Amino acid sequence: MTMTPEQARWFADIADRIVANVETVLLGKAYVVRLGLTAMLSEGHLLLEDVPGTGKTSLARALAESVRGTTQRVQFTPDLLPGDITGITVYDQRSGEFTFHPGPVFATIVLADEINRASPKTQSALLEVMEEGYVTVDGIRHPVEAPFLVIATQNPIEQAGTYRLPEAQLDRFLIRTAIGYPDHGSTVRILSGAASPRAAVLDAVVELETVRDMIDAARSVHVDPVISDYVARLVEATREHADVRLGASVRGALALVRCAKTFAALDGRHYVVPDDVKALAEPVLAHRLVLDPEAEFDGVTPSAVIAQVVLETAPPSDRVAV
């Protein structure tokens, strides 16, 4: 069953309220907020490559508060162990049994700060939870509660002593983007005290149950076959690009369609249009590309490749010759 126009309008109305609520903390970043919301409602995770002080924590907390969810922040360090993320089993002397103590990953929104500073083993533990949706300790599965969104951050400046996320694990993130510094006007407004000082004081605008309904509704957005064809051509174009060694995978194509459906619903539409695909191509596909070393040396970036592919791949247009 596909989404109805009324459901789309309901979806967009709630999404607008969430975005507006978060924007009171994160001024001038509606697009990033919508991307974060898209990732959450598409049951994916968000990777923010950004310098410190741009509002990553505020985004996570504000988003969690807006949906009346919980939030956990984990500062990744080299000595962080997997158990510090997932939780551990502790022997209870009184009951003579082992009891599971959940880690910070059991929250609505988990902010994994500077994920590349943890060891690969710890990274893998988190990525397993992101992919599978549960934690396995001592052979017992402990599912995380939906909605579940991991917002991981990487500092693109300081690379010393870090463990770069391998491409296969980058592929697990639905969207990669950057918050970036606010523009001049927003900066002035922040300095003037327009933004709320603390995200924790935000009032929730929806319940978690509503968010779960939204997740279900987003799955039912209609995708015309020509849109699927367009996505397929885009993905194929990334594989055939001269500067790309490894193009976007099928998982990437699926992620793009999934995000496009949510993005269309956020706009109040019950159908996907090529503009949704175009808008999400870079944040969804760019981090999944492996560039040719020579091209990388020449300064070519994945974002530039995606921009070129989008420009050169014509969207579906008129179906009839009139």
Next chain:
Amino acid sequence: MSATRPPRAPRARALPRPAVLTSILIFSLAAWAVIAVAWWPVYRDDAFVIMAAVVIPVGCALAVTASALRWPAWGLMLAVTAAIAVLGVPLAVPDRTVYGVLPEPDGLTELAAAIAFGWRRLVTIDLPVGDYQSLLVPAFVTLLVGASATVAIALRARRRALAVAIPAISYPLVLALGPDEVRWPISTTLGLLLVLLLWLAVWRRHERADALAGSADRGRGGAVRQFVAAATIVLVAGGTGAGLIAVLPPPDDRIVVRSVVEQPFNPLDAPSPLGAYRASFIPAVADETAIVVEGRAEGDRVRVAVLDSYDGVVFAVGSDSVDSASGRFARVPARRDVAQEEQRRRVDITLARSFGPWLPTIGELVDIRVAGDDGASVRDRVAHNDVTDSAVVVGGAEEGLTYALDFVTDTTGGAELSVLTPGAQPVPAIVAVPETLGDWLADTTAGLDAPGERLEAVIDRLAADGYLSHGVDDDEPPSRPGHSLERLDALLGEPALVGDAEQFAAVAALAARELGFPSRIVLGFVDSQRDDGGVPPSDPDAFRERDLTAWVEVGTARAGWVPIDVVPPRRDVPPPESNETTPVTRPQPAVQPPLEDVPPPDEQAPPDIELDEQPPSGLDPLLLLVLQIVGGMLALVALLAAPILVIVARKAARRRRRRRARDPATRILAGWMQATDDAVDQGIELPPTGTRRERALASGRAPMLVLARVADRAVYAPDEPSADDAGRVWAAVDGARDAFRAGATRSERLRAAVSTRSLRRYPDRVRRRRRRKAQS
């Protein structure tokens, strides 16, 4: 501390990308090749083909080189000028080269003169001209400068499409310089039109591709599509033109420059008056009055024509094989200044018959006044040759022409022949002399050294051995006309030289040349040479046909041109010796004696073509002319408007077809397409590979955004739109068009109406059609 220099801005590319450059060169070469074909009827010579084949690519190459090396415009002009100097003589004045490559100094001078004056010469000479003298220069300059200018504008100008204006403007100019026969223009016009339209279409495509900055959607289908569109327009225009040609009566001639430029007088166009000399002695006309000269003094010589070149067949005025100033006649706009003005006299001359173009004069012309209603017109056509002191009326002097002639004559008196020495007066070289002339001269001048004495001996021998006979009366001894080499050889081979002024003057003139004297023959009238024929003249002022004579003028160092009468007195011819004259079977001279019943030839009389030019119908000629002009103008307007009408009609049909699409979804989509096409026609650039929303944003019009969203919903949403939605979309489309019309100027509305931009379909449509075709 040294100041840091600001980084230099990257320089723009000197040349466009290879595809654009290739198209510029191909279409420039094609356009100028068509124009070269338009030149062909003027030349029709291999030299022209070689010149065009070299000079067009050179012109293009110069422009490309100048652009590649970033020469300024004046640098290109210098390069073209240098190319003209280097290539001009070998290609356009090939006779003035050393080994066919190196230009002679005279060749460069001739090239420069031809650049300035060759255009006029080209329209005042009979076609085709081949590589005659320097007449290839106009085509050489046109093709070289035109090709280089076309490519230069295409590479340099901001509005590069203006380059097509160069061949478009040059083509009618070339036609104007061509022949007036209706030939070639239709095919070459259509060819040039096709080339230029295709060029514009390809150009537009390149511009759009450049605007996309590397768009991959540059399918070749676009070229095919634009070719078909251009070919359709050409076919419509050509079909309309062909239909009009089929319906309307074909014109006999077309008006070109040479139609309105009065052709200069070329004496060689008229037959040699000396060759027609014998016609004056036909009994039927011999006693007719030829000319009346009132007020002349004794000894005045009436000069009809002066002939100074001999080609072995006839004496002629001027020459087409050697340089001769005697053949150049210039207009006499006012009275001429002469040295002995105080000795000016006046006579009144009446032509009893036409002398063709020749206008009889006496002495050195000062002024002439022509009587009659058309006197001023005839006066305007009088031309004079200063070298020979002879005059002509361009177009012919009519019978009955009366004019007053002011002139001066040389009063230095007669000169003693024996003391004369040859002068240096320029005369055309003699091509050939009779074989027997040398021996005859040697025999005549044996023992004499002084040129004057030898000349006097020649004249004396002609008088002694010569017997006058025109050979037209039964009682006259046989005497063939003509003064060809054969005739003169036959004359000099006999002990008794039987002939008349034609032969004696020719022999005397050639003999004088052999003796070193410049010489020429003057045809005219002089009292001392009247041929009474037993019938005294009734009017002493009149000369009869039989009074026409010829004398020789020799150029001397001290006395200038000295006239010498060479016709012997009429007397009986001694009886022939035993060996009778063998009938001559050799080729006859070109000019044969006229038949007795045939009037004197009058080639200069205007042909009697008026009857043929009468309109066949009973319509008033003026009305018919007006109808033809109006019809021609309407046909021209229809021909020019045909492509525009086709565009407007096609767009109206498209809009109607879209509005009546079969289902609401299609009508909505068609409405969106109509809105974008309207925007494109209004000059708005829309990204051809953009989504509907991107195109709507690019249009800068809010209603377009709404239309784009509705169209997207109709296409991508699972539910079918309603008919009301389609109606609202079309109302919005019409509203957008009305809003444009309300805010645009009249010229903007007109441009939008006739714009063909929307008719060139977007590449994505073509690609989709290809894909559907492949799938099917």
